Amino acid sequence: MKTYTLSVIDVKRETSDTITLVFKQPGLRKIKYLAGQYLTLIFRINGRRYLRPYSFSSCPTTDVTLDVTVKRVHNGLVSNHIHDMVSVGDSIEVLEPMGDFGSMGISEGDIYLWGVGSGITPLISMAKDILIQKSGVKVHLLYGNRDLENTIFLELIKTLQSLYNDRFNVIYFYTQLSVEPELPMWVRGRITKESIVKILQNQEIQNCQHYICGPLGLKDSLISTLIELGFPRQEIFSEDFELIKDPKDFVDIHTRTVKLKFEHQDINLEVVKGKGILESALDAGVDLPYSCQTGNCSTCKAEVLHGQVKMIGLEKERVDLRVNETLLCCSYPVSDDVVVKI
Template identity: 55%
Template structure:
């Protein structure tokens, strides 16, 4: 995997707990990416290496810098470090852009609906700008926040609404807003099934849907679409965490495995509930990784013996060989597991 060293050209404050890092593009060979993809940042904090993926909020061929937007997370080592410590002219190591949460042209599509909550707006914002400039589709953004002051990209979204008023609408939900002006595009509470069904009845079909937010939002959208008899083939979601079902761990126990990395054998105890990647990082073995949700192949390992089980994959991976596993979502089923990292 390619890596780059980028300089922070600007830091924009989006809200009280969210900043955008604007990286200067390399002078000779520009980094290419697609709207909706993510950039993986690497930091060393208190002696430990941390790697985190953050969605682009910039758009290729529209924005001159490479922008990622980071919201502070309670207890989040990296997000807090970025918000508190990173400054202009800092140099940060990043991995090449990844991700398949991108718009794919389809001549039959008439409308695109983006569904987001909080910082889930980041990849959606990148794609919205791209579609508004380079396409003629009708665009709807359904965006949930606690309050008006917590809306990320608020001014930029208003500008886009004015510029593309004929085909871009924003539907805002506020769960805790005290001073609230109700109109046809402002709503109290959270995004709900009744609204989903009403909106879908009013837009041009067929449509594509892009979701970035908590699991509850994704379930609400998919269940509503199914109820209306619409196909889920045009529904895409971005996930930055693995949803673990306790039922999947019934046959998982604490086991010791052998992990060969960079020519060295390491014996590691994998505690029930923790993935092989998680335990390796905790013991100080700096394995390669990126998304941590089973969507990329950065943490792929080859099983030499024993059996593993992958848990939490959103979609099946047909590109892996029978002995290849993604360690971010892999758990040992037997006591003789031996894995090699290429």
């Protein structure tokens, strides 16, 4: 997999817990990406290598820099490292851009971008891209936050609205707004089923797509409501920042030893209950390839040579995997004789 080393040329504060890292495009090997894709940043912290994906908040058609916007996660290792340690002039190793969120865009009609908090990052890149490139498409941004102070890209969104006022419609949802809503597009509360129905009451089903990036609750209620309203499932797309693990899926999972074949070595790996094969390998100091850790990118794809594994937390159906293929970031052994090769 291709890697690049990028220089940080600016660190912008967006909100009290969110910053944007602005990278210079390399002089020769320019990085090409699509709005909605992500960049995987690589860090070495306390002697161990960590990779974390961050969606581009810059837009490939307008921005000369490569930007990612990072929210500090409570007790999060890498997000806190980025906030506390990264500064202008640093060089950061990254993997080539990945991801297919946003790649299915239409050339005419309506695109709804549903986001909460840091889920705005791929959506703002897509909004800019569509507004600039596709004059036949109307963009609707439905954006949930705690309050005005925590609204990432508020000023940028206002600028886009003034530039594209006939094609860019924004509704903000605030759960803890401390002032009276000044404008009709400020709604108190979360994005609920009732608000989704109200927003879409006059929307035609044809030529309409929905892109969702936010917590699981938002995604589930949006997808079920959109389907109830008649929007086809194949026109609804979502991006997950985190692997969701349902405790019910773990009843038949126990601590087991897995034989891992990697770089001509046979490694006996203890996979303790609750941890996946990838996480167990990384904890044991085995530097397996990975990126998204949400079952999306295939970087951790492996072959099951023996025994049985179960994939847990996959949000998207992976019809492309062969019968004996598995994604180690979501894989748990369910028999005692598992042998996997990557």
